[in-house]
Amino acid sequence: MAASASAALPRIVGTSFAAGTSGDPIVIGHQCELTGWDAATGFWRNKVATGLCDWLNANGGIAGRPIKLVTVDTKSDVDVGVNQLRKLLLEDEVDFVIGSEISSIAIASNKIANENKRLYLTMSSSEATTSKDNAVPYQFRLTTNSAATAAGAAQKYVESVGPRWVTFFADIKWGQSERDWWAKGVAASGGEVDNAIALPVDAPDLLPFVMQIDRSAHGIFIPVLNALQAIQLLRNSGYDQKIVLAGQSFSLFDYRELGEFGDGVFGIETAPVSLADMNSPEMADIYQALGIDGNGVDADSGKVVGSSMLLGIAQSLGFLKANVEQSGWKTKQDTAALIKHAESVPSYPKGPLFPLGDVTMRAQDHQAFMDIYLLQMQAGSLVKYGVAPKDITIYDADVDLTQG
Numbered sequence: 001m002a003a004s005a006s007a008a009l010p011r012i013v014g015t016s017f018a019a020g021t022s023g024d025p026i027v028i029g030h031q032c033e034l035t036g037w038d039a040a041t042g043f044w045r046n047k048v049a050t051g052l053c054d055w056l057n058a059n060g061g062i063a064g065r066p067i068k069l070v071t072v073d074t075k076s077d078v079d080v081g082v083n084q085l086r087k088l089l090l091e092d093e094v095d096f097v098i099g100s101e102i103s104s105i106a107i108a109s110n111k112i113a114n115e116n117k118r119l120y121l122t123m124s125s126s127e128a129t130t131s132k133d134n135a136v137p138y139q140f141r142l143t144t145n146s147a148a149t150a151a152g153a154a155q156k157y158v159e160s161v162g163p164r165w166v167t168f169f170a171d172i173k174w175g176q177s178e179r180d181w182w183a184k185g186v187a188a189s190g191g192e193v194d195n196a197i198a199l200p201v202d203a204p205d206l207l208p209f210v211m212q213i214d215r216s217a218h219g220i221f222i223p224v225l226n227a228l229q230a231i232q233l234l235r236n237s238g239y240d241q242k243i244v245l246a247g248q249s250f251s252l253f254d255y256r257e258l259g260e261f262g263d264g265v266f267g268i269e270t271a272p273v274s275l276a277d278m279n280s281p282e283m284a285d286i287y288q289a290l291g292i293d294g295n296g297v298d299a300d301s302g303k304v305v306g307s308s309m310l311l312g313i314a315q316s317l318g319f320l321k322a323n324v325e326q327s328g329w330k331t332k333q334d335t336a337a338l339i340k341h342a343e344s345v346p347s348y349p350k351g352p353l354f355p356l357g358d359v360t361m362r363a364q365d366h367q368a369f370m371d372i373y374l375l376q377m378q379a380g381s382l383v384k385y386g387v388a389p390k391d392i393t394i395y396d397a398d399v400d401l402t403q404g
Contacts, residue, residue: 021061025068026324028053029094031085031109033101036076037225041101041251044306045123046071047298048313049098051290052353056317063325074100081105082112089116095332098316099123099139101309103173107134114138119335121316123309125149125248126177130365132398137339140366142319142359143312144270146177146223147395149247152372152388153268154185161242161266162218163191168209169246170224171198178223178246199224206233217241228253235261242266250375251306255382262377266385269373271307271356277373277384282355286314304382311356315368318353319361342366343402360390364397 030049033042053069061067070092074081081100088094089112096119100106103126110129113120114136121140122129127147130139158165165186169175175198183193197212206226210233213220220239223246224230231243244266250273255262273296275284284294290310291299298305319342327334327341343363350357360369369390376385 021057021064021066023065025066026062026096027068027070027092027094028320029085029088029092029097030069030071031074031081031088031097031100031105032071033076034071034073036074038076038102038252040253041248041306041309042073042076043301043303044251044309045098045101045313048290048310049317052286052314052317055289056321062321063329070094074102074105076102078102078104078108082108085109085112089113089118094118095335096320097121098313101125103129103177107173110134110136110139117332117335119320119339121319123312123316124174126174127181127395128173128177130367135365135399135401137366137401138335140319140342140361140368142315142368143308144247144370144372144393145367146174146181146247148367148369148393149268149372150178150181150185151188151395152390152393153244153247153374154182154191155189155392156374156386156388157219157242157244157266158186158189158191161244164216164218165191165193165221166213166217166219167193167196167221168213168224168230169196169198169222171200175199175223175246178221182221182223182246193221201225206230207237210234210237210239213239215239215241219244222246223249225252228257231258231265232261244268247372248306248308250382251309254304255377256304256380258377263379265377267375267382269308269375270370271311272373272375272384273305273307273382274384278356280350280355282350282352285352286310286355311370314353314355315348315359315370318348318351319368321353322348358390360394362394362397363402364400366401367397369394 053067072084099122101123103124106122106124127145169179219242247268250267275294296305323342327338329338348354348359372388374386
């Protein structure tokens with residue numbers, strides 16, 4: 001059985017609960033990077049979560065009940081993020097949590113949420129977050145991860161760029177996961193990663209690390225936090241190889257800041273930026289509701305949308321709405337039953353909160369799979385280069401949460 005969709009999105013005009021809702025609000029906590037090094041992605045997750053919860057409240061809420069969104073700032077720090085999660089669970093007594101995008105925070109948090117029997121919808125893109133050592137029953141992921149993006153994108157880029165690669169990665173859990181899965185994906189496609197260069201997150205100067213990159217490699221795969229600086233430095237240092245940014249990296253900065261250095265740079269995202277690259281009236285409705293124009297530019301801030309962040313939040317809310325309503329969830333005591341129901345739902349059809357097509361949910365590790373969009377900067381714009389269908393992004397699960 002596929003989960004059903006809801007009505008089309010109107011323009012969001014307010015933040016109060018709708019007259020059509022009644023009863024106690026469903027409280028959703030949002031563990032978000034509002035400040036710190038990951039604030040660029042947090043800006044979009046906060047904007048989208050706030051806007052779409054407003055929209056839900058203007059359209060009957062969830063199961064006829066209003067939604068109350070409680071957002072906390074992790075400050076992009078593990079200790080702060082964990083403490084803020086505890087606040088959401090113990091002081092705010094939230095019913096559900098949309099989790100951090102930072103893998104180290106997410107991995108520390110999902111076990112705490114599990115102990116408190118609160119559903120945690122992780123936004124982390126590190127495969128390790130839902131793998132054997134970290135998978136927990138009370139966690140689902142409605143966005144993609146490093147294993148899925150490598151499985152879907154590596155073959156396409158090996159074919160178009162060449163077989164020999166270098167990986168230049170941030171030496172943190174996310175970067176390490178991207179490094180490992182990219183090497184597997186390239187090898188499965190007949191290529192090879194000749195070298196992987198670790199960049200310490202506190203490195204004051206990138207140049208000594210950049211200069212270790214083999215100039216004879218066909219492509220450079222870059223999962224780093226300061227991708228903008230890395231690309232500028234590579235081009236200024238005479239590296240002219242094709243560059244592929246790791247999954248969802250275009251949410252870390254505004255691609256327009258690259259200027260001429262960005263020409264030809266590739267990316268791996270769950271959504272394009274421009275509506276012209278999407279056959280999706282549903283995404284057009286979301287853009288309009290959030291005040292984003294057809295080119296992906298936010299009217300209020302002037303920033304280019306972090307489209308993968310937008311999609312992850314939308315799909316997380318869509319997952320909650322579908323499973324609360326279909327499972328008959330009323331209180332926190334019903335969450336275990338909601339999880340069992342969610343494990344029985346194999347897919348979510350295209351609709352207002354799943355705007356780019358059907359999303360498959362794998363019950364064993366609670367991981368969602370969706371089409372992956374390959375983007376490229378061309379003539380100053382970020383455009384769709386290709387699509388990796390969701391079926392080729394699926395990798396083997398190493399855990400089965402349905403067994404206990």
